[in-house]
Amino acid sequence: LKAATQFFAQIGQIAGIKSTFEHDFEQYFISDTTRYFKEKSMSQMITNDGGNSAAGGGGGTVVSYLRWVEKILASEEALMRDLDLSDKCVRNLHASMLNELVANQAKVILDDDFQGLGVLLNNNQEEEASLMYRIISRIEGTKGMDIMKDAYERFTSKTVDALFDGADEQLEAEKATKKKISVHTEEKILEELAYKVVEFYTTQRHVTQTRFAKSEVLFTGLICGLRRSLNFESRNFPHALAVLFDALLRRSLHDIATKPVEESLWIDSSVAVFDCIEAKDVFLGHSKTKLAKRLLSSKEFYGDIERSVLTKLQALQGKSVIYALKVMVSDVENGEVLSRDFKTSPLANRVPNNTQFNVKLLTANHWPSYVEDPFVPPPALASCISAFTQFYESTHTTSTLTWRHYLGSAQASIAFDKQPKEVTGTIRQISVLSMVDEAGRLTMHDLEKRLGLDGRSTTSLIASLYMHKYFKMLDLVNPETGDILPTRNTIKGSDTFQINRKYAFKQRKFTIEPERDGGLVEAKEPNVSAFRITQCDTTIVRIMKSQQSMKYNELVERSVVLLSKYFKPPVALIKKQIESLMERNYLRRDDEDHKTFHYVA
Numbered sequence: 001l002k003a004a005t006q007f008f009a010q011i012g013q014i015a016g017i018k019s020t021f022e023h024d025f026e027q028y029f030i031s032d033t034t035r036y037f038k039e040k041s042m043s044q045m046i047t048n049d050g051g052n053s054a055a056g057g058g059g060g061t062v063v064s065y066l067r068w069v070e071k072i073l074a075s076e077e078a079l080m081r082d083l084d085l086s087d088k089c090v091r092n093l094h095a096s097m098l099n100e101l102v103a104n105q106a107k108v109i110l111d112d113d114f115q116g117l118g119v120l121l122n123n124n125q126e127e128e129a130s131l132m133y134r135i136i137s138r139i140e141g142t143k144g145m146d147i148m149k150d151a152y153e154r155f156t157s158k159t160v161d162a163l164f165d166g167a168d169e170q171l172e173a174e175k176a177t178k179k180k181i182s183v184h185t186e187e188k189i190l191e192e193l194a195y196k197v198v199e200f201y202t203t204q205r206h207v208t209q210t211r212f213a214k215s216e217v218l219f220t221g222l223i224c225g226l227r228r229s230l231n232f233e234s235r236n237f238p239h240a241l242a243v244l245f246d247a248l249l250r251r252s253l254h255d256i257a258t259k260p261v262e263e264s265l266w267i268d269s270s271v272a273v274f275d276c277i278e279a280k281d282v283f284l285g286h287s288k289t290k291l292a293k294r295l296l297s298s299k300e301f302y303g304d305i306e307r308s309v310l311t312k313l314q315a316l317q318g319k320s321v322i323y324a325l326k327v328m329v330s331d332v333e334n335g336e337v338l339s340r341d342f343k344t345s346p347l348a349n350r351v352p353n354n355t356q357f358n359v360k361l362l363t364a365n366h367w368p369s370y371v372e373d374p375f376v377p378p379p380a381l382a383s384c385i386s387a388f389t390q391f392y393e394s395t396h397t398t399s400t401l402t403w404r405h406y407l408g409s410a411q412a413s414i415a416f417d418k419q420p421k422e423v424t425g426t427i428r429q430i431s432v433l434s435m436v437d438e439a440g441r442l443t444m445h446d447l448e449k450r451l452g453l454d455g456r457s458t459t460s461l462i463a464s465l466y467m468h469k470y471f472k473m474l475d476l477v478n479p480e481t482g483d484i485l486p487t488r489n490t491i492k493g494s495d496t497f498q499i500n501r502k503y504a505f506k507q508r509k510f511t512i513e514p515e516r517d518g519g520l521v522e523a524k525e526p527n528v529s530a531f532r533i534t535q536c537d538t539t540i541v542r543i544m545k546s547q548q549s550m551k552y553n554e555l556v557e558r559s560v561v562l563l564s565k566y567f568k569p570p571v572a573l574i575k576k577q578i579e580s581l582m583e584r585n586y587l588r589r590d591d592e593d594h595k596t597f598h599y600v601a
Contacts, residue, residue: 029089029093030089030092030093030096033093033096033097034096034099034100037096037097037100037101038100040072040100040101041100041101041104041105044065044068061114061115062109062112062114062115062116062132063115063120063128063131063132065105065109066109066128066131066132066135067131069101069102069135070131070134070135072097072101073097073098073101073138076093076097077094080093080094095140098138098139098140099139102135102136102138102139102144103139103143103144106136106139106143106144106147106148107147107151109132109136110132110136110147110148110151111151115128116151117129117132117148117151117152117155118151118154118155118158118159120132121155121204121207122155122159126207126210126211127211129207129211129212130211130212132148133148133211133212133213133215133218136148137213137215142217145215145217145218146217148217148218148221149217149218149220149221149224150221151221152218152221152222152225153221153222153224153225153228154225155225156200156204156221156222156224156225156226156228156229157225157226157228157229159200160197160200160225160226160229160230161229163193163196163197163200164193164229164235166193167189167190167192167193167240170189170192171186171189174186174189187243190236190239190240190243190244191240191243191244191247193237193240194237194240194241194243194244194273195244195253197226197230197237197240197241197273198244198266198269198270198273201222201226201269201272201273202265202266202269204222205219205222205269205272208222223276226273226276227276227277227278230273230276230277231276231277231278231279231568233279236282237277238277238279238280238282238283238286239282239283239286241270241273241274241277241283242283242286242287242290243286243290244270245270245274245287245290245309246287246290246291246294248263248266248267248270248305249291249294249302249305249306249309250294250300251263251302251305253266263305267305267308267309267312268312271309271312271313271316274313274316275316278564278567278568279528279567279568280317280321280565280566280567281528281531281532281535281566281567282528282567284321284322284324284325284566285527285528285531287325288324288325288328288367288368289368291306291325291328291329292328292367292368294306295328295329295331295332295360296360296407296408297409301332303329303333306329307329310322310325310326310329313325314326317565318565320565321565321566323366324365324366327363327366328362328363328366328367331360331361331362331363331366331367332360332361334361335359335360335361336358338359338361338392339357339358339359341391342357342359342387342388342391342392345391347387347388347390347391348387350383350384350386350387351383351384351387352380352383352384355380355384357384357388359388360407360408362404364402370404370407373403373404373405373406374452374453374454375405375406375427375428375451375452375453376450376451376452377405377427377431378431378434378435378450381410381427381431385403389401405427405428406426406427406428408426408427409424409425409426409427410424410425410426410427410429410430410431411423411424411430412430412433412434414433414437414473414499415437415501416499416500416501416502416503416504417501417502418504419508421503421505421508421509421510422508422509422510423473423510423511423512424509424510424511424512425511425512425514426514426515428451428453428461428515429461429464429465429512429514429515431451432447432451432461432462432465432474433465433473433474433499435447435450436474436497436498436499437499440498441477441479441496441497441498442496442497443479443493443494443495443496443497444458444459444462444491444492444493444494444495444496444497445493445494447461447462447497448493455493457515459491460515460516461515462474462491462497463491463515463516464512464513464514464515464516465512466487466491466497467487467489468512468513470505471505471512471513472487472500472503473499473500473503473512474497474498474499474500475497475498475499475500476488476495476496476497477496477497477498478496479496532566532567532569532573533573533577535563535566536559536563536569536573536574536577537577537580537581539559539562539563540555540559540574540577540578540581540587541581541586541599542562543555543558543559543562544586544587544597544598544599545599547599548598548599549590549596549597549598549599550596550597551595551596551597552578552595552596552597553595555578555597556571556574556575556578559574560574578597582597585600586599586600587599587600588600
């Protein structure tokens with residue numbers, strides 16, 4: 001063959017006809033080679049009785065076919081170099097081989113039911129998947145990688161869909177055994193779902209980096225598959241992801257929290273998955289509520305990791321999107337500084353002896369909405385509050401303090417028969433224990449009046465200290481004889497309580513569970529619809545204020561771009577809010593061109 005190629009090349013040189021080799025040899029050589037590899041490929045590709053495509057001589061598999069192709073390509077490329085063919089001829093031969101051996105079989109190979117791309121990845125056969133990538137990526141142009149990207153996207157979407165199906169089955173199983181699923185149970189299922197999605201992303205990101213030569217095309221397929229599956233509104237994945245973020249930031253996932261490198265990787269992966277969801281406003285709404293709980297519980301707040309996550313989210317979404325979350329973190333830090341300054345001021349002398357008083361300052365506009373607090377603090381706490389309020393108002397003349405006692409916690413030393421205990425609970429719980437301890441005995445009605453709470457809230461508060469399995473620190477007593485009565489499942493207004501002096505707990509310091517309505521957050525679920533309308537109005541006004549005048553279509557397009565940081569805005573919503581802003585005299589139409597709008601200062 002080498003002699004033949006040299007013969008035709010020499011004839012062309014002697015005759016002075018440069019195209020002799022191309023027309024009289026190369027054309028037929030390439031045609032015959034194409035036919036040879038087509039027949040060779042067909043003889044290798046076999047359809048089993050089961051209907052799956054397999055490959056390899058004598059009934060092999062897709063993987064063995066790919067190995068055969070890799071071997072054939074290597075030997076044929078060596079032969080081409082030995083024949084000393086022209087660059088153009090080599091390119092044509094190479095394209096012909098790849099087309100017959102790989103390109104025409106690519107979809108069958110990738111979608112094979114037994115050894116396709118998805119099956120290999122599911123079975124952790126990364127080396128075989130890497131072989132598949134090496135072969136498919138050699139197809140000229142983008143055809144091969146586009147087909148593999150589509151297969152990768154389908155695999156991703158199918159895998160994530162299966163995770164959602166599993167979570168739905170768990171929820172249905174819970175509903176079948178219980179009348180009502182608790183928020184805790186539902187969120188544990190959501191956390192597990194988000195954990196599995198992020199774990200899947202982390203694994204596949206590693207595969208694209210190490211087995212697919214950092215292919216951006218295949219990484220795009222991974223992201224597209226995630227976006228396709230995560231953004232069904234009914235699946236409520238933004239809520240699930242917010243629950244997972246909360247667990248990561250509380251460091252309650254011990255297998256991750258104890259390994260700094262792995263923790264950092266998980267945070268990066270969780271942020272990347274966050275970037276795939278459209279309803280970012282839903283995620284941020286749930287995240288705000290959970291961040292508030294972490295900030296108000298110093299044991300669950302880790303400033304370093306919180307700031308790291310906020311920085312990563314800001315890099316993705318911009319400062320304005322996560323501004324409220326950053327303010328919340330700053331509020332707590334500023335509150336600590338303010339508490340230290342208060343302790344060094346003369347007003348701190350009004351704080352009772354043996355009492356430590358710390359304040360967490362919350363900026364109302366950026367924290368979740370909390371209901372009014374009718375609680376009347378006991379005298380010692382009231383004295384602290386009065387002194388701090390006077391201190392604060394002396395330096396913040398334009399701000400007003402509104403106290404939300406149910407968000408705070410307190411610690412008190414209570415004398416039990418065996419030994420005194422350091423008990424931590426909500427301010428209301430510790431106030432009840434202190435009042436009863438000081439008075440000796442108090443009725444339900446007495447506590448209701450002293451606390452300033454309604455009957456339902458007082459009953460819930462007493463129940464947390466009287467009916468709890470592990471924290472029964474109150475006894476029901478006969479007011480006439482002083483005898484301790486058996487524990488009941490109900491509490492009456494005339495019931496009289498005293499401290500359970502025989503109470504025993506193995507730890508000297510412990511925290512009791514809060515009363516059921518202790519959080520009193522106005523709305524656990526973020527009001528998404530109201531937020532989106534407000535955000536839409538704000539965005540349109542901001543655009544028009546900067547531009548003063550703008551065409552209707554341009555205003556809609558720019559609004560869509562800016563709002564996409566928070567959610568995928570329906571054009572109908574933007575149109576509706578433009579009309580609403582005109583009715584409220586923020587905008588007006590041009591007198592001559594009805595498609596032009598002007599900002600009304």
